[in-house]
Amino acid sequence: MKVGILTSGGDSSGMNAAIRSAVRTAKDKNIQIIGFIQGLKGILDDKFVELDDRSVSGIIEKGGTFLQSSREPRFFDYQYRKIAYQKLNQNGIDWLIIIGGNGSFNAAHKFITESNIKVVGITGTIDNDIYGTEYTLGYDTALNTATQAIDKIRDTAYSFGRIFIVEVMGRDYGLLPLDIAFATGSELVLIPEYKIPTKTIAQKVHLYKSKGKKHVIIVLSEGYCSAFELEKELSPLLKGYSQEYELKICVLGHIQRGGAPTSYDRIFGTLSGQKAIELIVEDKNGYFIGLKNNKIQPIEIELAVKNKKSLEHSLVSLLEEISI
Numbered sequence: 001m002k003v004g005i006l007t008s009g010g011d012s013s014g015m016n017a018a019i020r021s022a023v024r025t026a027k028d029k030n031i032q033i034i035g036f037i038q039g040l041k042g043i044l045d046d047k048f049v050e051l052d053d054r055s056v057s058g059i060i061e062k063g064g065t066f067l068q069s070s071r072e073p074r075f076f077d078y079q080y081r082k083i084a085y086q087k088l089n090q091n092g093i094d095w096l097i098i099i100g101g102n103g104s105f106n107a108a109h110k111f112i113t114e115s116n117i118k119v120v121g122i123t124g125t126i127d128n129d130i131y132g133t134e135y136t137l138g139y140d141t142a143l144n145t146a147t148q149a150i151d152k153i154r155d156t157a158y159s160f161g162r163i164f165i166v167e168v169m170g171r172d173y174g175l176l177p178l179d180i181a182f183a184t185g186s187e188l189v190l191i192p193e194y195k196i197p198t199k200t201i202a203q204k205v206h207l208y209k210s211k212g213k214k215h216v217i218i219v220l221s222e223g224y225c226s227a228f229e230l231e232k233e234l235s236p237l238l239k240g241y242s243q244e245y246e247l248k249i250c251v252l253g254h255i256q257r258g259g260a261p262t263s264y265d266r267i268f269g270t271l272s273g274q275k276a277i278e279l280i281v282e283d284k285n286g287y288f289i290g291l292k293n294n295k296i297q298p299i300e301i302e303l304a305v306k307n308k309k310s311l312e313h314s315l316v317s318l319l320e321e322i323s324i
């Protein structure tokens with residue numbers, strides 16, 4: 001049997017561990033693994049390599065994806081998808097292992113519904129926004145990286161008694177910003193699911209300072225607004241108080257996505273890769289490897305594609321309650 005493996009969309013730490021594990025657990029099951037370069041683009045442009053035990057050596061500790069990734073716009077067009085299906089058929093590829101986030105799972109769903117290529121998905125996104133799973137590969141690394149960065153920002157925030165807006169990634173799902181705020185003891189978190197008037201933010205900052213807080217850290221999700229926009233609105237409002245507040249911004253950006261995977265992401269990636277091969281052997285088409293009730297298990301890709309993850313507001317209130 002011939003299986004193609006690819007990483008698509010935003011890279012996340014732990015993808016290499018998943019590829020390594022899939023390649024090595026496939027070898028005694030008569031499965032040949034082909035790695036497509038730069039995700040779906042590699043299928044369209046005939047860019048692939050044969051993978052064996054040695055080609056996946058020395059990658060478990062590396063961030064990013066050694067197969068490289070892309071966001072392939074041509075795949076939105078059926079004409080190009082048809083070409084991709086033909087190319088896979090010509091090369092004798094029966095299955096694809098697609099590692100990525102929501103966008104990649106949408107593509108995976110197209111394969112399942114439009115072609116004879118079978119698919120198993122492995123989660124790979126720092127956003128942890130795929131419906132049906134409690135965890136996505138790379139989340140823990142991103143969370144830890146952002147935590148370490150804000151710990152450093154806190155030192156200078158304290159020393160100067162400043163207010164900091166730290167913009168973090170997570171797209172339109174607030175879990176990553178929320179967890180970063182919890183882990184850093186930040187005073188406020190602003191997530192796309194629950195918007196509040198900027199005037200309320202100013203009042204909260206003033207309240208924290210009046211209660212003797214030396215500094216205030218606001219973790220801002222990129223999906224809420226940009227740090228520059230918030231600074232523009234918040235700055236004049238903070239000038240309305242008798243105390244003087246100094247406001248600074250910091251955009252963490254892509255620093256959150258790279259770097260050596262945490263032990264958890266190496267292990268989760270490894271178990272996901274192994275489980276993906278297990279599903280292929282069992283001929284279970286259309287599933288991805290997720291975490292449910294803290295157990296790694298297959299979940300329908302269709303379920304992930306047709307639903308949106310939500311977040312409880314009580315967590316935001318809890319953060320504010322304990323940072324007083």
Ligand code: F6P
Nearest residue numbers: 010101125126127169170171257
């Ligand atoms: O989906 C992962 C992610 O890092 C998001 O958090 C972020 O919004 C986006 O990708 C950034 O994408 P790009 O690297 O293409 O700018």
